[in-house]
Amino acid sequence: MINTIDFEITPIDEAVEAILEKIKEYFLKDIDDKFLSPLIESSVAKLVDELRQNLYCVIEYPYVDKVYRDSFYHYYSSKHFTYQRDCIRIALFDGEITFNDFLTPENHDKLKKNFLGFFVIRPTINAIHGRSMISPLAFENQDFQICRCKTSCLVYGVKLEVEGFPFSSQDGETIRCAETTIWALMEYFGNRYAEYSPALPAKIHKALERFSYERQLPSNGLTMDQVSFALKEFGFGTRIYSMDAYQDELYGIIDNYIESGIPVLLGLQNEEAGHVIIAIGKVSEGEKKRDAQEIKKIKMGMTEIGYIETCSFPAKYIVQDDNFIPYKQISLQRPGEHYEDDKCKNYLIDSIVIPLYPKIYLEATLAKSLLLQVLTDDYVGHQFADGFILRFYLASSRSFKQHVSTMVGMEDGLKSNIFMTKMPKFIWCGEVYSQEKFEAVDKITDGLIILDATEANKESIDALIFAGYPDRCITLNENNFVILHYNFNNFHYFSNLK
Numbered sequence: 001m002i003n004t005i006d007f008e009i010t011p012i013d014e015a016v017e018a019i020l021e022k023i024k025e026y027f028l029k030d031i032d033d034k035f036l037s038p039l040i041e042s043s044v045a046k047l048v049d050e051l052r053q054n055l056y057c058v059i060e061y062p063y064v065d066k067v068y069r070d071s072f073y074h075y076y077s078s079k080h081f082t083y084q085r086d087c088i089r090i091a092l093f094d095g096e097i098t099f100n101d102f103l104t105p106e107n108h109d110k111l112k113k114n115f116l117g118f119f120v121i122r123p124t125i126n127a128i129h130g131r132s133m134i135s136p137l138a139f140e141n142q143d144f145q146i147c148r149c150k151t152s153c154l155v156y157g158v159k160l161e162v163e164g165f166p167f168s169s170q171d172g173e174t175i176r177c178a179e180t181t182i183w184a185l186m187e188y189f190g191n192r193y194a195e196y197s198p199a200l201p202a203k204i205h206k207a208l209e210r211f212s213y214e215r216q217l218p219s220n221g222l223t224m225d226q227v228s229f230a231l232k233e234f235g236f237g238t239r240i241y242s243m244d245a246y247q248d249e250l251y252g253i254i255d256n257y258i259e260s261g262i263p264v265l266l267g268l269q270n271e272e273a274g275h276v277i278i279a280i281g282k283v284s285e286g287e288k289k290r291d292a293q294e295i296k297k298i299k300m301g302m303t304e305i306g307y308i309e310t311c312s313f314p315a316k317y318i319v320q321d322d323n324f325i326p327y328k329q330i331s332l333q334r335p336g337e338h339y340e341d342d343k344c345k346n347y348l349i350d351s352i353v354i355p356l357y358p359k360i361y362l363e364a365t366l367a368k369s370l371l372l373q374v375l376t377d378d379y380v381g382h383q384f385a386d387g388f389i390l391r392f393y394l395a396s397s398r399s400f401k402q403h404v405s406t407m408v409g410m411e412d413g414l415k416s417n418i419f420m421t422k423m424p425k426f427i428w429c430g431e432v433y434s435q436e437k438f439e440a441v442d443k444i445t446d447g448l449i450i451l452d453a454t455e456a457n458k459e460s461i462d463a464l465i466f467a468g469y470p471d472r473c474i475t476l477n478e479n480n481f482v483i484l485h486y487n488f489n490n491f492h493y494f495s496n497l498k
Helices: 013-026 036-048 067-075 097-105 103-112 179-193 201-207 224-233 248-261 364-376 395-406 410-419 435-439
Strands: 006-011 055-063 088-092 115-121 129-134 149-155 157-162 239-242 265-270 274-286 296-300 303-309 315-320 329-331 349-354 388-396 426-433 447-452 465-470 473-477 481-482
Touching: 006 013, 013 036, 013 055, 013 088, 013 115, 067 129, 067 201, 088 103, 097 103, 103 115, 103 157, 115 149, 115 157, 129 157, 149 179, 179 201, 179 224, 179 274, 201 224, 224 239, 224 265, 224 349, 239 248, 248 265, 248 274, 248 315, 248 349, 248 364, 248 388, 296 364, 364 388, 364 426, 364 447, 388 395, 388 435, 395 410, 395 426, 410 473, 426 435
Parallel strands: 303 388
Antiparallel strands: 006 055, 055 088, 088 115, 115 129, 149 157, 239 349, 265 274, 265 349, 274 315, 296 303, 315 329, 388 426, 426 447, 447 465, 465 473, 473 481
């Protein structure tokens, strides 16, 4: 029985050996580890080897992990084999630290600045990676943008915060891939928005009781319908899109929601099995393939104009796949590319689940169609130059207006009109660029259209809230469109990702 908490500080290049020693000391005391150790070492090294080489670790045992402890009391404690209830936690810091830094209040700001997150090693020997929240800055490869939330933790008496996306591997019994993605999603939304709260494994199983016709533990995994049902029980207005219904358009839908800062659950399927992962961000592959993009056509007056959607640009998407380390990059056309097994390499996206705020009634495909109606309308539209670029995303009106407040060079009267315009909680935005402006570093738009995301009308332009064009702006006032004599300029690229 350990009555005190054991802490050890080690540089990252010695971390694998130090963690393995703790696993042997605390988890494998009563187990013949000759066969297990190589598997465990490989699993630990898989994550540590991807971290930056200047990091330092604080290794802590015993650590009470809320996710594993929930699984322990609802499942593992009832098994004949004895499972431990405590975990090992590894906290990560940028640069060298000492115990004296934790004991000296003057050094706490340094610790807070350099803290890059943590990961948990749980005593489920065949699936040791538990809950983690690691900043992308901790990894060697960090050239990407993702949805992020903040969480706090206490390390050696000092309260620290980290920003990233939650991650865990499945334990194979209480949570498989689908439950893991639901947990990560609820952890993200629960830490970011007051309307939601994190959900532990037992709460996820409880939410699915009405949908289940057999025992839930040990878990046999979930279908995408069950995943959607669980999220609906947790307060989301979920939307399911299938590859059968949307074909290649599905890739653009995924991109639109990722650009909106909404994590997307991807249901993968091969000839034998399924898998669920979360897409949380993206990284552009540059402009090298621009000429190969499909140019779409719309009719403006008597003229047919070509345009390109940014969702068709080459990109890799950042995913949390519980079979790998956090922040893996994939191609949507080849989501199984990192697997060694040939069958898993053949995974294709079969369907997706979007966790939407319940009052968002206008979904992506209808919103984009409506935006093009606005753009081509004789009264509220505008004829942009042939070959313009269209970027489309969902945003909260609060974050959008805050972004407008930072615009340098935009006329004060126009800013004021935007601030005073009544908007719902969420809005669909379409940014229009010339190719030259989109390829510039600062990315200044030529135009902007804002739609009401709570408007489900499919056959009119009633959803239009604001349109900004080079020669005029249009706003909605008391259900009437009003022309504002401002030239819309100096609006920069808005991003929901960090």
